[in-house]
Amino acid sequence: MSVEKFIRKPLSEWMKQELPEHDIVISSRIRLARNLRNLPFPLLAVDSQAEEVIQTFESLLKREPLPGLGKLELFRMDQLSALEKKVLVEKHLISPQLAEESRKGAIIISENEDVSIMLNEEDHIRIQCLYPGFQIKEAWQKANLIDDWLEKELDYAFDERYGYLTSCPTNVGTGIRASVMVHLPALVMTKQINRILVAMNQVGLTVRGIYGEGSEALGNLFQISNQITLGQSEEEIIDHLNNVVRQVIDHERSAREMLVGSMRLQLEDKIHRSFGILSHARTIESKEATARLSDVLLGVDLGMIKNIPPAELNELWVMLQPAFLQTYFSENLSPEMRDERRATLIREHLNKYKNR
């Protein structure tokens, strides 16, 4: 039993299929926060109590696997190297908090990585389902299934009035966080993005850039998620998110059409130059690579770049991150060497397709 296979490959095979709205929605994720009634929440738990949470799951996994979920494997954070943990963070399988701060953290991962369950993070249990493309409802169904299974086996901290109890009051109630990662290059280029971010806040959704520092959205990737967990059912929360994201998708498509109509040449030039640089550079920083990859992905989606499957680019996106790059090359790399290896990796990936 080794974490190796989750570390080596940037994406599971099943994530590479063509999926609904995959040209704009990179992935859909559900996270459910749960706690056990008879133990203090992780922040207050002593090591032996946190250990009890892990052991509860270890025996549960041995006793009764959930049908249809495949093999589930449990890894304790203190078994993993710093680098292995970083890769799991970059793949969004665990949170930075679990990797860095949890004393007694553990992660359960399903074979094809669509399900991960964090133990002893902010809450005892965090069920996560991550699906590629726009599949937030499918992700919810899977998360709900796992939640029902666990609820049968475990005694959840639940209050008739407030719902599921959580460490942080912002999660109380349904304990659900539904989020969708979207690629919005045209809304950024046409400077409509800020208006849309404000509008989404007004309807109770949170948006943040991915991979960027602060408000800067590297690679034009944004994560849209619900703010409210209390006073609405899970289905209402997901329906609302689903509807708003559909509108965002429509806006992004209109912006793309407008760009293609009004400045096709400039757009093609930008896209192809980014492809030219990615397929030829000898050293490249993560920030630039991510921005140029966004251009290329847009080019693939618009049919301006042919013969590259979008999944290949999604894969590169993960591979570009620093820790993944280190495990990929099995070395502890200086930033300069990382930039060089990153450029090599990108070239090798893109040149597979260039000559077709």
Place this chain on the structure above:
Amino acid sequence: MSVEKFIRKPLSEWMKQELPEHDIVISSRIRLARNLRNLPFPLLAVDSQAEEVIQTFESLLKREPLPGLGKLELFRMDQLSALEKKVLVEKHLISPQLAEESRKGAIIISENEDVSIMLNEEDHIRIQCLYPGFQIKEAWQKANLIDDWLEKELDYAFDERYGYLTSCPTNVGTGIRASVMVHLPALVMTKQINRILVAMNQVGLTVRGIYGEGSEALGNLFQISNQITLGQSEEEIIDHLNNVVRQVIDHERSAREMLVGSMRLQLEDKIHRSFGILSHARTIESKEATARLSDVLLGVDLGMIKNIPPAELNELWVMLQPAFLQTYFSENLSPEMRDERRATLIREHLNKYKNR
């Protein structure tokens, strides 16, 4: 008899061979200024007198071709379109002054374009020999041969004390301007170029950037030529230029070695990015194209880019210029269309080699 063939092709075949110091010296040129004794200099000549100069050459060309020079063709400026004249300027076969200002200008071009004789420019006769690579002595031998032939046939304005008389006093004496076009990217990158430009001025040579406005040297191309025409023999002038250029070549080579030794990765990155952009851009301005072509040429010279003959790049250099681009596509193009066509042309040229 048509100027067509001199307009269509950017470089004659013979210019594409591998030549001495061709990685640094693009071309070598000799220009001799001569005037006829019995006619006023062009600035003062009336049309009928300028016409006499042309007719003198027309009958000379019919009567007695110079052995070994192949066919010589004469074109009057007023027979050529504005665009055709611009291309001849971009190919350095005629001066901008002959193209734009001369009322009764004409040009005689040899079959392989190594010899061109301008009539009624600043002087009655300007013999030019343009050779690729570092062949300033060979160019001088050819120019001298033509000069001897013409001197037998014509009555030159010559003074026993001052030598050949010319319109501008800076040309009096030998009437010679010997110049060498050099590609000095490493001296520019290492910021040694200014010191070298000053030093060349101190030893009586003039240096100016090519294709740039004012002192800016686009594409890191510089033309080095003699300032002094009086008080030295042609051989002394050429030997001096030759020796100084040899030193410049040595300096450029040392600078290249230093760059490769101390920042190979950055240099490779710059070179390959320029190649990636040139081979993928959909629109590109002349200025950027020239700068990036300089990077690629350096890459070819250093063996970092393989399979592209340097002559192909020299050819592209000429093709990038605005008027050539217009004749190549047989259209009168707006600047925007020109940038697009330029990008297309470059892509087509480089992609011939990319997949080898």
